[in-house]
Amino acid sequence: MKQNQANRWRSHIHQHAESTGNLLVEIFHYLALFAIGGMTAWAGTLAALDMLAKGSASIDDILLLFIYLELGAMVGIYFKTNHMPVRFLIYVAITALTRMMISDISHHDAPDMGVVYISGAILLLAIAVLVVRYASARFPGVKPASPQQVSAESHEGTER
Template identity: 35%
Template sequence: MKYENALQRAIKVRLERAMELAELFGLFIIGIGTVAAMGTLIWHMVQSDGVTLTDLLLMFLYLEVFAMVGQYLKAGQLPVRFPLYIAMVSIARDLILRAGSNSELHLLASSGAIVLIALGVLMIRYGQARYPSNPEERRAEDAK
């Protein structure tokens, strides 16, 4: 019985380590890809002798990806807000890119999607402030 538990723990530790390495490798690949994409964008902006709003929004998206990777490396978890921010900027970028060909329905739907995502972010932030998941934060909030 003791031998089985020790074996199970050893296997579990090795699998957890393998998963951590796979996550780090994935984050490394994402970081390298983001650097390459940002470098390509910067090269394009230098070659075209101009910067457009869509270029800036795309650069902002790349920075948000970097922030997500950094947050994951620091905390070991990823807040849901980061992908929501990226979604809002992506929708705004799409609206700008299609400025001349957007139908009224597409504009309304895209704007509504941004508002809904923003409301979702507000709800998440409120929930995190009101009901923190960290036990120390909860105790400090109860002491007030």
């Protein structure tokens, strides 16, 4: 008889601990998302204000704004779907490498093998986007619940 009551108490305590743990994880999750989104918006705003202050925008500056845009979109999709869109990380990497290559070419007179290496890395990342898109279309991890979900052409949120 005492064993049965001890098991009920143990089960009750376990349920409360699990609920409390899940609540704390969700609170941290949302606070972190708001912090990351806020920092991304702040950094993008500062970059845009810096461009306005100097009176011009280089291609480096514009590509930096695209990086901030992709990071903000990643936060928004992750907030809505709880899935990290892997393609967005690859897009950010492609944009960052493009920015680095353009900066390197504009600051040096003669391009060297670094341009070839960066171009190869961009090509590999572009192939990775194709693989991820094919895999997410062919083997979806989450079944679409409704036709109102984010479409495949507008960065679906079903990738992990």
